[in-house]
Amino acid sequence: MQHFPTPDEWRDWLRENGGRFLLYARQQTRSEQDAEDVLQDSLVESWQRAGGRPNDALIYATIRRRAIDLARSVDRRAVREEIHGAPEISCFCPDVEQRDTQRLLEDAVKSLPPNYREVVSLKVWGGLTFQEIAGVTGVPLNTAASRYRYAIEELRTNLKGVLL
Amino acid sequence: MKDPIENALEKMKPADLPPALMARLTAARPQAPLPATGGVAMLFRRWLLPLVAGACASVATIAFLQKSGDPVPTSLSAALPLPMEHHDYLLTARDVGVVVAPDKRPFRIVEVEWLEQDTVRSSAGGAGIRVETKRREVIPVALDIY
Structure with a gap:
């Protein structure tokens, strides 16, 4: 049976794990905006596919796949952003x-x-x-x-x- | 003993989510879809169910009257009205709202009112009689999504 997180459960889970998923999303994409878009889509998709709290491997695999798909679809935009240079974010x-x-x-x-x-x-x-x-x-x-x-x-x- | 490089890497903790992104992700929480039958159930409760109930009651009443009534005299049988003409006129069409079907397709619910005009004439001959009946329908109309 599918389990959907309560608002508190979802917030706590994001607070606990969001940083390392964002780190990976940033490494897989070419701009901060893309990283955030990929992260959001991947987290939601992973929960829905797992029918509840997903394991980390599924989330990382989803981030990777979505980043590749995005890179293919917005290649021209990414190149433009690379030329202008993205802000350095620690x-x-x-x-x-x-x-x-x-x-x-x-x-x-x-x-x-x-x-x-x-x-x-x-x-x-x-x-x-x-x-x-x-x-x-x-x-x-x-x-x-x-x-x-x-x-x-x-x-x-x-x-x-x-x-x- | 642990490798000093690995040790140093593990000491670096990924930064927390920026507040704006945290707010965005919080709002994106996966949620159960709206009750799939909500719109359809409302449609049934408010419109289709009364219509179906009314139709059933009419059929039952007619059947009961036909069975329990006195036999119709042959002379009257010969004088039964015969339909001569039938016209439907659209009187009004009103948007009721939009519902979303379980497969996520939206439908506009439209309430229409028809005027049925029947002209009958006795089989024995004579002038025709015009009978007018108003009929109301509630129909779902599929909306295109682009």
């Missing part, structure tokens, strides 16, 4: 004590190849297993795990002397 809670380190780390993550960055995001902030990541991204399990390892190694190289 995707993480500011940490006063570690502000500089955090900024470096965030920049280093942004500079990763997109498929590496995606796996890091799903693993670290999405809390997914490699099996689930493989399902979301449509790659074999070993590929998902390898991308994660390569990403960590690349971050280690780029941040040598900063964190280590």
